[in-house]
Each structure stands twice: as C-alpha cells, then as structure tokens.
Amino acid sequence: MVPAPFRVVLDANVLFPFTVRDTLLRAAALGMYQVHWSEEILDEATRNLIATGRMNDEQAAHLMAAMRNAFPEALVRGHEAIIPSMPNDEKDRHVAAVAVKAGAQVVVTSNLKDFHPMPDGVEAQSPDDFLLDLFDLGPTDIVELLQRQAAALKRPPVTLEDLLTGLGKTVPRFEAAVRAFLDSDGEKD
Numbered sequence: 001m002v003p004a005p006f007r008v009v010l011d012a013n014v015l016f017p018f019t020v021r022d023t024l025l026r027a028a029a030l031g032m033y034q035v036h037w038s039e040e041i042l043d044e045a046t047r048n049l050i051a052t053g054r055m056n057d058e059q060a061a062h063l064m065a066a067m068r069n070a071f072p073e074a075l076v077r078g079h080e081a082i083i084p085s086m087p088n089d090e091k092d093r094h095v096a097a098v099a100v101k102a103g104a105q106v107v108v109t110s111n112l113k114d115f116h117p118m119p120d121g122v123e124a125q126s127p128d129d130f131l132l133d134l135f136d137l138g139p140t141d142i143v144e145l146l147q148r149q150a151a152a153l154k155r156p157p158v159t160l161e162d163l164l165t166g167l168g169k170t171v172p173r174f175e176a177a178v179r180a181f182l183d184s185d186g187e188k189d
Contacts, residue, residue, distance in 0.1 A: 005034075006033045006034065007105060007106075008036065008104055008107075008108055008130070009102060009106070010035060010036075010037055010041070011041065011092070012042075012045040013109060013111055014108050016045060018054075019170070023145070023146070024131070026145050027131075027145060029071075030141070036074050036098060037074055037075065037098065038076050038077070038094065041098065042067070046064055049063070076098045079098050079101035082101065087119060088116060088124075089114035091114065092109075092114040092115060095115070096119055099119070100119050100122065105121065105122065106124070107122060107124045108126070108127055109125075112126060127171050128173050129173075132177055135174060139181050143181065164178060
C-alpha cells in the first residue's frame with residue numbers, strides 16, 4: 001500500500017481512551033493518514049494508562065510494543081532542538097516539534113487550548129473533528145472500519161451499536177454523523 005500523503009501526530013491523550021485509539025490506529029493502518037509520535041508521547045500515554053489503573057505495567061508495555069511494531073515508521077526523532085521555538089504552551093511544545101519534524105499537517109489532541117498558536121502549516125484538531133474529516137472523505141470506508149473494529153472485539157463481544165455508543169462518549173459528533181449516515185443508507189434500501 002502506498003502511504004497516505006497526509007501526516008498526523010497523535011498526542012498522548014488520544015492514545016488513552018481505548019475505543020478512540022483503536023479507531024484512529026485502524027484508520028492509519030488502512031492508509032487513511034500517516035501516523036506519527038515520539039517516545040515522549042508514547043511514554044506519557046503509558047504513564048497515564050498505568051496511573052489510572054486502566055492497564056498494569058505489563059499490559060501497557062505490550063500495547064506500546066504492538067503500536068511500535070504496527071507502525072515502525074511513526075516514530076519521530078531529532079525534533080528536540082526545535083522544541084524551544086514552538087509557539088504553543090510550553091508543556092506541549094514537544095508535540096508541536098514532532099509535527100514540524102514529521103511534516104505533519106495536523107496534531108490530534110483532546111487538549112486544544114495548549115496548542116494555540118501553532119507553527120505555520122500545522123493545525124491542532126480534536127479527535128472528534130479529525131474523525132469527522134476522515135468520515136467526510138470516505139464515509140463507507142469508515143463504516144466498514146467500524147464494523148471490522150466491532151467484530152474484532154470478542155471479550156466481551158461488541159456490536160456496532162455498542163461501539164458507536166462507546167465512541168460517543170469521546171467523539172459525539174463523529175458518532176452522530178456515522179449514525180445519520182447509517183440511518184439514511186438504511187432508508188435508501
């Protein structure tokens with residue numbers, strides 16, 4: 001598969017909620033965009049998963065290893081020297097620097113307030129806005145992705161309805177758009 005030309009950095013806070021992370025990474029695996037991150041971003045995600053009790057050390061290490069293996073080209077290095085020149089909030093400058101180094105057009109983050117202003121050519125988007133953009137580009141592809149995602153979840157089994165309800169807690173406008181599409185598609189049959 002030819003990699004998508006659209007490059008995106010995922011902030012640690014969008015790697016935290018399972019369902020959103022799974023949807024975002026499945027979209028990247030299908031070539032809808034090129035995913036990027038740094039060791040610092042992955043370390044922050046790991047710390048948060050463990051600190052909240054969502055995963056133990058071993059589970060978090062397994063997840064991060066799986067992500068690194070699935071997306072070996074995602075890891076960005078050599079961005080440290082430009083961190084001080086980033087215009088956004090100091091604690092998230094490292095994420096903006098990863099975006100600049102990777103040539104990314106978007107940083108997907110749940111913390112938009114710390115990503116203003118951004119370097120020229122880089123936009124911060126919420127996961128809801130980003131997934132809506134992907135949906136607008138290929139609604140049928142996204143629905144198929146979500147159907148496969150639901151089918152892959154076995155313990156416990158998850159229906160598409162369950163998956164959409166779960167996504168709606170974090171990305172409600174995306175959930176609503178998918179449901180509207182499914183409803184309109186069902187009416188056409």
